[in-house]
Amino acid sequence: MTVRSERVRVALVLGLLAVGHFALRPWLGNPRVAPDFLFLAVLVYAVRTRPGRAAVAGFLIGLLSDSLNPVAFGSAMLAYAVVGYLAAWGKAVFFADNPGVAGGLFFAGVVIRDVLVLLWGGHAAGTTAFWQLVLWTPLQALTTAVTGVLVLLLFHESLHVRVRE
Secondary structure (H helix, E strand, O other): OHHHHHHHHHHHHHHEEEEHHHOHHHHHOOOOOOOOHHHHHHHHHHHOHHHHHHHHHHHHHHHHHHOOOOHHHHHHHHHHHHHHHHHHHHHHHHHHOHHHHHHHHHHHHHHHHHHHHHHHHOOOOOOHHHHHHHHHHHHHHHHHHHHHHHHHHHHHHHHHOOOOO
């Protein structure tokens, strides 16, 4: 397999995640609980590349996310960039061939992202922030982690991830 065809296959999987975010996510119920396919694409890309590129990808996807929800413009850009950088930097330590470890990385990424967005955004305070962090963030992190593990299991050959149980 050539490097070019490998990149095309990865780009197709990331493109499917982006399309799923806009086409499938609205049908999955409450948007506070539905899996975040765009963030999942950032994490899947981050574990395949260097920290600088992952931070840029996170920044760009965060810009897209902020443009769709401009209440706290800039907070998602920074949060996505930080989490993308940390995921790429920590891939050697945390991203193993175990689906449980990958799910834990996806879960932790969503939690860190939401905490950073709430801290930097300043648009939620008091009980709103409390319920976001105690109820909605863990639920969305769980659905995103489960979806991420399913993506890795379904597309492990395209993403060149060895998945062992």
